[in-house]
Amino acid sequence: MSKLIYADNAATTQMDVAAFEAMKPFLINEYGNASQPYAFARKPKKALQDAREMIAACIGAAPEEIFFTSGGTESDNWAIKGSTLLNAHKYATVTSAFEHHAVLHSCKALEQRGYPVAYMRPSREGYITVEILKEYITSQTYLTSVMLANNEIGTVQPIKELCAVAHENGSFFHTDAVQAVGHIPVDVHDLGVDMLSASAHKFNGPKGAGFLYIRGGLKIMSYSDGGAQEFGLRAGTENVAGIVGMAVALKNNCDALEENTRYVARLESKLVSLLESSGIKYVRNGGTNRLPGLLSLSFPGADGEAILHRLDLTGICISTGSACNSKNTEVSHVLRAIKLNDNCAKGAIRISLGKNNTEEDVEAIFAALTKIFRV
Numbered sequence: 001m002s003k004l005i006y007a008d009n010a011a012t013t014q015m016d017v018a019a020f021e022a023m024k025p026f027l028i029n030e031y032g033n034a035s036q037p038y039a040f041a042r043k044p045k046k047a048l049q050d051a052r053e054m055i056a057a058c059i060g061a062a063p064e065e066i067f068f069t070s071g072g073t074e075s076d077n078w079a080i081k082g083s084t085l086l087n088a089h090k091y092a093t094v095t096s097a098f099e100h101h102a103v104l105h106s107c108k109a110l111e112q113r114g115y116p117v118a119y120m121r122p123s124r125e126g127y128i129t130v131e132i133l134k135e136y137i138t139s140q141t142y143l144t145s146v147m148l149a150n151n152e153i154g155t156v157q158p159i160k161e162l163c164a165v166a167h168e169n170g171s172f173f174h175t176d177a178v179q180a181v182g183h184i185p186v187d188v189h190d191l192g193v194d195m196l197s198a199s200a201h202k203f204n205g206p207k208g209a210g211f212l213y214i215r216g217g218l219k220i221m222s223y224s225d226g227g228a229q230e231f232g233l234r235a236g237t238e239n240v241a242g243i244v245g246m247a248v249a250l251k252n253n254c255d256a257l258e259e260n261t262r263y264v265a266r267l268e269s270k271l272v273s274l275l276e277s278s279g280i281k282y283v284r285n286g287g288t289n290r291l292p293g294l295l296s297l298s299f300p301g302a303d304g305e306a307i308l309h310r311l312d313l314t315g316i317c318i319s320t321g322s323a324c325n326s327k328n329t330e331v332s333h334v335l336r337a338i339k340l341n342d343n344c345a346k347g348a349i350r351i352s353l354g355k356n357n358t359e360e361d362v363e364a365i366f367a368a369l370t371k372i373f374r375v
């Protein structure tokens with residue numbers, strides 16, 4: 001059995017050991033319900049408060065602007081439906097055609113209820129520019145939602161500038177920052193966003209935990225009705241261990257952000273220079289302002305699915321598109337949106353390197369690709 005080489009960090013990440021250790025007490029000994037008034041509930045209650053403060057500090061928010069959720073999908077659903085459906089008047093939403101399905105399908109749900117949605121087409125390099133947004137936004141736009149970093153091609157969007165245009169037009173702004181938080185600097189005030197989605201398992205935290213930043217003063221419908229948790233907006237007993245793990249993982253990633261970025265960028269350049277000198281014919285998708293470590297590569301005329309399975313046989317995990325799409329052999333909506341030709345789109349794979357990868361991993365990935373393309 002070959003050694004596992006995990007190069008699909010945009011799908012999910014390995015848990016930070018310190019985050020796991022921080023979770024343990026809340027699964028075994030400190031299992032009290034944080035909403036109860038007795039002494040045994042004090043530690044979980046305090047842990048939730050501390051986690052909220054830690055997470056808020058990592059993204060420049062106030063603790064009361066952080067709402068715990070079950071992950072990125074829930075945060076996106078809540079932000080988009082919870083803000084727009086608040087209005088009986090059917091105001092419009094503007095989003096991009098290459099968002100994650102958590103955003104796109106939430107927008108479809110709005111459309112089914114009669115709320116219009118416009119889907120902006122990104123540039124061929126994979127960006128929504130200010131000029132593109134200006135073509136779509138109108139005085140009827142209530143919400144603009146553009147992802148901070150694309151999960152398939154890694155392009156980082158000019159959110160600060162887009163947000164300014166949205167606000168000039170009287171629209172609120174949400175960003176799906178699931179791929180960005182914990183990997184590149186994110187400050188909600190600097191960006192100017194009204195809502196921001198994040199997910200713990202993308203930044204070395206546990207699965208099943210995430211958060212939605214909601215700017216103080218912004219009105220949004222409750223996600224679930226019941227108890228008074230999450231300031232009365234998301235009822236349900238809190239996932240204390242998951243939330244604690246999420247906070248520790250995020251803090252650790254943010255504290256080591258520059259170091260991790262440098263390290264992952266070095267691995268990425270190594271892979272690119274190996275490929276460049278190999279004679280393998282490939283195209284790198286997306287412009288140059290990208291997430292560190294994420295490579296969307298097209299091998300013209302090849303079959304991305306077949307490459308994935310060949311690499312899998314040697315113990316290497318990569319992806320052809322977004323993880324949620326892995327059963328779908330259709331060309332991904334992201335590659336379609338950037339108008340990649342079919343020949344390149346069908347031969348596309350995503351390699352996403354993370355802080356736990358090594359130079360040996362990169363060499364093994366390159367060696368396996370060399371075998372596939374027999375150069």
Ligand code: PLP
Binds near residue numbers: 011210322
């Ligand atoms: N948004 C983006 C950009 C993603 O990449 C993902 C996951 O792949 C999600 C949302 C959904 O996040 P979760 O898996 O936490 O539901």
